[in-house]
Structure formats: structure tokens, C-alpha cells
Amino acid sequence: MARRIQIGVIGLIHDQAWRQLEQIDVLQEAELVAAADPNQPLLDRVRGLHGCDVYLSCEKMLDTEQLDAVMVFGDNAASAELCGWALDRGLHAMIERPMGHSLDAAETMIAAARHGGGRLMAHWSIAFWPQVQAAIELARSGELGDIYLVKYRAAHPGPREMGFSSYHCEWLLDPRRGGGALLEGGGFGVVLAEAILGKPQGVSATIGNYHKSNAEVEDNAIIMMHYPRANAIAEASWSQVGELTCYTAAIYGTQGTLVVEPYHGGRLWRADADQPAGQPTLFSPNDPSMASGPAHFIARLRDDQPFHPMCQAETARNVHAVLQAARRSSEQQKPVSLGEEMLV
Numbered sequence: 001m002a003r004r005i006q007i008g009v010i011g012l013i014h015d016q017a018w019r020q021l022e023q024i025d026v027l028q029e030a031e032l033v034a035a036a037d038p039n040q041p042l043l044d045r046v047r048g049l050h051g052c053d054v055y056l057s058c059e060k061m062l063d064t065e066q067l068d069a070v071m072v073f074g075d076n077a078a079s080a081e082l083c084g085w086a087l088d089r090g091l092h093a094m095i096e097r098p099m100g101h102s103l104d105a106a107e108t109m110i111a112a113a114r115h116g117g118g119r120l121m122a123h124w125s126i127a128f129w130p131q132v133q134a135a136i137e138l139a140r141s142g143e144l145g146d147i148y149l150v151k152y153r154a155a156h157p158g159p160r161e162m163g164f165s166s167y168h169c170e171w172l173l174d175p176r177r178g179g180g181a182l183l184e185g186g187g188f189g190v191v192l193a194e195a196i197l198g199k200p201q202g203v204s205a206t207i208g209n210y211h212k213s214n215a216e217v218e219d220n221a222i223i224m225m226h227y228p229r230a231n232a233i234a235e236a237s238w239s240q241v242g243e244l245t246c247y248t249a250a251i252y253g254t255q256g257t258l259v260v261e262p263y264h265g266g267r268l269w270r271a272d273a274d275q276p277a278g279q280p281t282l283f284s285p286n287d288p289s290m291a292s293g294p295a296h297f298i299a300r301l302r303d304d305q306p307f308h309p310m311c312q313a314e315t316a317r318n319v320h321a322v323l324q325a326a327r328r329s330s331e332q333q334k335p336v337s338l339g340e341e342m343l344v
Contacts, residue, residue: 004028005298008067008091009035010058010082011074012042013167016096020071020123021050023292030298036061039167058082067091069118069301071294075171076178080105087112087120094121094297098187099316101178103324106317113313121300121307122316123293124191126152126247131268132192133290134283135251135260138270139196144253150193150232152249154185155240158212158219173215180217181236182207182327187319189234192249193225194318195310197232200225204335205326211239223326226335 007030009017024032035046036055043054055061062085069092072083080100083093087109099122100106113120126132139147156162159169171177172184193200204224212219219238224231240246247262256272258281271278289299290308300307309315321338329336 005030005068005301006066007032008061008065008070008086009037009046009052010061010070010072010086011079012037012046013039013075013165013171014073014096015165015168016123016125017071017073018049020073020292020294021046023294024071025050027295027298029302030294033067034061034065042167058085062086062089062091069093069297071297072096075174076101076183077105077171077176079178080109083109083120084112087116087118090116090118092118092120092297092301094123094293097122097124097191097316098183098319098323099313100320101183103317103320106313106320110313110317119301119307120313121293121297121311122313123297124188124310125293126188126192126249126262127308127310128286128290128292128296129260129262129264129266130283130286130290131260131266132249133286134268134281135249135258136192136195138258138281139251139253143256144251144258144272145255146229147196147251147253148230149252150189150196150230150249151235151251152189152192152233153235153237153245153247154188155235155237155246157240158238173217175217181219181238182221182323185236186221186223186234186323186326187316188236188247189232189249190223190225190319190322191310191315193232193234194315196251197225197227197230199318200227200232200322200338202226202335202337203322203325203329205329207327207330221326221330223322225322 034053036058070086072095159172172179207221221236223234249260251258259269261267268281269278270281325336
């Protein structure tokens with residue numbers, strides 16, 4: 001595409017929307033032209049900040065605007081249907097993780113993309129942290145020996161305690177809209193594990209509401225993924241006090257250990273036989289196409305290259321397969337096998 005890619009936003013009730021709209025504004029190759037959401041205050045905000053056209057109806061926006069692609073920031077349940085409408089029309093779509101609320105929803109969006117001919121990307125913020133990219137490269141290079149454990153913890157005090165908007169909290173605390181700690185945070189560790197270890201053979205999990213007694217959704221989840229000679233652990237918690245270990249990854253190999261600090265600016269620590277106490281490891285900054293989710297989405301649309309493996313729709317589909325198995329494991333209080341029919 002030689003001209004600027006015309007972007008429409010579907011939904012504004014996920015707080016991640018505002019950061020990513022700022023990231024769109026700095027891209028020369030794309031233009032935010034319209035946004036749709038049923039909440040007028042959010043439309044007023046996006047029009048004031050970004051000067052785009054606004055619509056109370058997603059269908060009206062899609063019928064009126066000449067768009068190339070959409071970015072979807074609704075609740076987990078509604079996002080699947082809204083994203084599917086855009087994909088059916090042949091538009092490209094980037095949807096905030098975990099790409100819907102269920103395995104069926106993920107598969108429906110993938111089918112819509114194939115039907116319409118558009119491309120579908122799931123946005124996982126950790127894929128764009130340079131230290132995570134470097135850690136994955138090191139783990140897959142063999143320099144750490146055989147990887148036998150990958151861990152990631154997504155934790156905070158809770159949606160309200162974190163100051164999430166009322167729009168975000170309303171659906172995040174509603175199981176009918178795809179809320180809960182498992183869907184909000186559990187997938188990060190699952191997608192990181194697949195990037196390093198591949199697809200698991202089985203899952204064990206404990207999921208429950210331990211501290212948010214006024215919520216209908218779970219506030220804690222621990223998922224263990226089983227491999228022939230390795231394990232991976234994904235933790236999600238809404239009861240974390242303080243910031244220690246929040247959004248931190250650890251990768252253990254027979255010849256070395258990595259600890260990955262969170263966010264842009266986080267460090268990558270490496271320990272081995274020569275440096276048992278560990279030391280920060282230097283790594284190169286991301287190339288511009290990996291600076292942010294929107295930057296990657298636009299770059300890959302323009303050069304027609306595959307999305308990063310962590311952000312491919314099929315990977316997000318596998319994440320849902322694992323999360324679905326995890327919920328079943330917790331309910332049955334036993335490990336659950338993942339057959340080949342569950343993973344692609």
C-alpha cells in the first residue's frame with residue numbers, strides 16, 4: 001500500500017485503546033479516521049484527542065467510512081463479533097488480547113478473516129518489549145542449554161485498585177462479557193511459553209476467587225503447561241500487594257537462567273556458571289516495526305509479511321485452547337490432556 005492506511009477503531013471500553021491510539025498518531029504510514037462506540041463520553045474524548053469522525057454504531061462507521069483496517073477495543077465477548085463483522089467485509093483487524101473470550105470465538109474470527117480476505121493480528125504487549133524479544137532469541141539459540149521451565153506472572157491489586165476506568169471495570173468484572181483474571185492475564189504466560197517451548201501436551205490449573213468476594217469472576221489463576229521434558233507456568237492475580245515480580249518472566253535452562261523485567265526500559269538478567277549471581281545483558285533495540293503493536297500491524301500490512309509469531313491469530317487460538325483446558329482442569333481438579341485436535 002503506497003498511501004496511508006485508513007484506520008477505524010471499534011470499541012473504546014478497553015483502557016488499552018488510548019495508549020495505542022497515541023501510537024497510531026506518530027505513524028506516518030497510517031491515519032486514524034473514525035471511531036465507533038455506544039458511549040458518547042468516550043466518543044467525545046476520542047474526537048477531542050485525535051480529531052477523528054465518531055459513530056455510535058459500528059455498522060454505521062463501516063458503512064460510511066472507506067477503511068483499510070480496524071483496531072478493536074471492546075469487551076472480550078463483544079469484540080469477537082465486532083471484529084468478525086469487519087473481517088467479513090474484507091478489512092484487516094488488530095484485536096486486543098486474548099482475541100475474544102473463548103476458543104470458539106477465536107476460531108470464528110479466523111474463519112471470518114479467511115472468508116473476507118483480511119488479515120487478523122492479536123495484540124500482546126509483551127511481544128514489543130525488546131528484552132522479551134532478546135530473551136526468546138537466547139532461549140531458542142541453545143545458549144541456555146535445554147529449557148525446562150518458563151514462568152510469567154501477570155499480577156496487580158485488582159481492576160478498581162489499579163484505577164481502570166469505570167467502562168473497563170464494568171466488563172472486566174462480568175463473566176458474561178469475558179471478564180476475570182484468567183482471560184485478562186493468564187494468556188501472557190501461555191503465549192510466551194508457546195514462543196519458547198511450542199505447544200504443550202497437557203495442562204493443570206487452579207482457578208478461583210480468593211479475595212474479591214464482591215466479584216463474580218475469578219481473581220487468581222495458576223496454569224501449569226506440561227511438555228515432554230519441560231514445564232511452563234502462567235500466573236494471573238488480582239490480589240498482588242506491591243510491584244515485586246509483577247509482569248516478570250523467568251526462563252530456566254540447563255546452562256543458564258534469565259529474568260526478564262517488565263515494560264519498555266526493563267532489563268534482561270542472565271546467570272550462568274561464570275556469573276552465578278547474574279548480570280544485566282545488553283540487547284539491541286527493536287527495529288521500528290516492533291516498536292509497538294500498531295507499528296507492527298501497519299508495517300506488516302504494508303510489506304505483506306507475517307505478523308510476529310506471538311501475534312498471529314493461530315497462536316491466540318492456541319492460547320484459548322490452553323485457557324479452556326485450564327478451566328476444565330480446575331473444575332475437575334485433575335490434569336487435562338491437549339489432543340492434536342485442540343492445537344494448530
